[in-house]
Amino acid sequence: MATTKELSVEEKLRALYALQLIDSKIDEIRNVRGELPLEVEDLEDEVAGLTTRLDKLKADLEGIDEKIKEKKNAIDEHKTSIKKYLEQQNNVRNNREFNSLAKEMEFQELEIQLAEKHIKEMKASMEHKKEVIAQSKERLETKQTHLKHKKAELNDILSETEKEETFLMKKSEEYQKQIEERLLNAYNRIRSSVRNGMAVVSIERGASAGSFFTIPPQTQMEIAGRKKIITDEHSGRILVDSMLADEEKEKMEKLFAKM
The missing domain is CATH 1.10.287.1490 (Helix Hairpins)
Known part of the structure; x- marks a missing residue:
C-alpha cells in the first residue's frame, strides 16, 4: 500500500x-455578521416567550370568564331557591317551619352576595389581565418587527458570503489534510x-x-x-x-x- x-x-x-x-x-x-446570528436567536427566544405568555394570559382570561358564568348561574339558582322558599312560607303550619324557611332564604341571599363579590373581583382581575395582554401584544409586535428586520439583514449577509465561505471551508479542509x-x-x-x-x-x-x-x-x-x-x-x-x-x-x- x-x-x-x-x-x-x-x-x-x-x-x-x-x-x-x-x-x-x-x-x-x-x-x-458580527453578533447578528446571536441577536436573531435571542429575538426568536423572546418572541417565543412572549407568545407563550400571551397564550397563557388568554387562557387565564377564558378561565375567569367561565368562572363568572358559573357564579351567575349559581346566583340564578339561589334566586330560584328563594322564590321556592317564599312560596313554601305561604303554606307553613307553624312558626318553626316559617323561621326555618326564612333562615334558608337568608343563607341563599348571603350566597348571592358572596357570588356577586367574587364576580366583581374576577371582573377587576379580567380588566387587569386585558391591560397586560394589550401591553404584551404591543411588545410582541415590536419584537416580531425587529426580528423580521434582523433576519432580513442576516439573510442578505449570508447570501453575499455563503458561496465564499463554502469555497474557503473546502480549501481549509484540503490544507488541514496536508498537515x-x-x-x-x-x-x-x-x-x-x-x-x-x-x-x-x-x-x-x-x-x-x-x-x-x-x-x-x-x-x-x-x-x-x-x-x-x-x-x-x-x-x-x-x-x-x-x-x-x-x-x-x-x-x-x-x-x-x-x-
Whole structure:
C-alpha cells in the first residue's frame, strides 16, 4: 500500500501559513455578521416567550370568564331557591317551619352576595389581565418587527458570503489534510487561545507580527532556514520568515480572486 509522502519542514510551514490565511479570511467573513446570528436567536427566544405568555394570559382570561358564568348561574339558582322558599312560607303550619324557611332564604341571599363579590373581583382581575395582554401584544409586535428586520439583514449577509465561505471551508479542509495531526492540533490550540485567531505569523522588523518583542538574530536565521518549527516564546505562535509569508500571500490572493 502506498504511503503518504512526508512533508519537509518548509512544506509544513507553507501549508500552515496558507491554512492561517484561509482561516483568517473565513474569520473576516464571520466578523461581518458580527453578533447578528446571536441577536436573531435571542429575538426568536423572546418572541417565543412572549407568545407563550400571551397564550397563557388568554387562557387565564377564558378561565375567569367561565368562572363568572358559573357564579351567575349559581346566583340564578339561589334566586330560584328563594322564590321556592317564599312560596313554601305561604303554606307553613307553624312558626318553626316559617323561621326555618326564612333562615334558608337568608343563607341563599348571603350566597348571592358572596357570588356577586367574587364576580366583581374576577371582573377587576379580567380588566387587569386585558391591560397586560394589550401591553404584551404591543411588545410582541415590536419584537416580531425587529426580528423580521434582523433576519432580513442576516439573510442578505449570508447570501453575499455563503458561496465564499463554502469555497474557503473546502480549501481549509484540503490544507488541514496536508498537515500532520500533532501540528494541526497545536495550530488549533494556539488559534483558539489568541484574540485575533492568528496561530502562524511572519517576522516583521525583527519581531513576530503584532508583537513588540524582538526576536534574537540567531533565532531569526533559524526561522529563515526553515529547518524546524519555531514558536514565539512570548505568544506561543508559530513563526515563519517574511519571504515565505509574502510568497504564500501572493498564492492565496490568486486563490481568493477565484471566489
